[in-house]
Amino acid sequence: MTAPLSIATPVDLRVQPVDTLLERVERSLQVRFDRDTMVRKRRTVGARTDRDTWVRIERRPFNKIEGQGWNSAECAALLSVIRTPAWFGGVVWSDTAEAMMWRADESEPLPGDPVNPRTALALSGEWWAALNASLDVLAAHHTTRVATPDTVTVTQARVTQSIQAVFPGVLDTTIRNWAPAHADLTWANVTGPQFCLFDWEDWGMAPLGLDAAWLWGNSLAIPELAAQVRRERHRDLESRDGKLMALFFCSAIVGPHADPDDSRLWLAQMETERLVAELQAG
Structure with missing residues (x-):
């Protein structure tokens, strides 16, 4: 029998400390963030990197992933005719203690x-x-x-x-x-x-x-x-x-x-x- 999913603790990335999160992504993607460009939202944070790319980090509870998958960026990258930033790669990890999944995606900067x-x-x-x-x-x-x-x-x-x-x-x-x-x-x-x-x-x-x-x-x-x-x-x-x-x-x-x-x-x-x-x- 499959165990029920745990409920994630509410988190607001606009006010939650994110230094440790950013450092983890920097190590994983081998980039350095320009923290002056950081944009913080309730469940996402993003910033420009020293590769002149943009990295967007998203948090999503386990119970918001079931059935939908966790591959939106990869699938959207196949929509080549649609005007959307080119996707270069990413990293995904889970936090079972907090019942949440994280992913960071690196893409070209927005054109405006x-x-x-x-x-x-x-x-x-x-x-x-x-x-x-x-x-x-x-x-x-x-x-x-x-x-x-x-x-x-x-x-x-x-x-x-x-x-x-x-x-x-x-x-x-x-x-x-x-x-x-x-x-x-x-x-x-x-x-x-x-x-x-x-x-x-x-x-x-x-x-x-x-x-x-x-x-x-x-x-x-x-x-x-x-x-x-x-x-x-x-x-x-x-x-x-x-x-x-x-x-x-x-x-x-x-x-x-x-x-x-x-x-x-x-x-x-x-x-x-x-x-x-x-x-x-x-």
């Missing part, structure tokens, strides 16, 4: 800074064309991976539960089409002015339209930007599956635990009324 949504309306037509081409190529790909938006595997049951808990009038939540998705398409994971899509740890099969819905949902604080995303990804977002994905995203914004200070809330409420009505009308 992550896009600030406040300036995204100034992105060029070439940028949007590159985004559209990359998402279209990705959706036509094939993978055995399953997407894990917010580190949780996306399933029909999860979609149904999330939507009907907030929008009980939507009776049919069946997803018709599944396709590969990045599954974390936020403005923080694309660069400008030259387009590049990075941080592929959650990618895999997902309901068609999930990526478009994620970028649209992360634009709701700026109505003009949300409208721009709808125009660019019209085919995805106006499909039945795309509308369900938009509700899936918004269920966390307008649900019973809605944050009244969330700048996306007002437009999310208006948009979900439209989406529910359209889905009910068939």
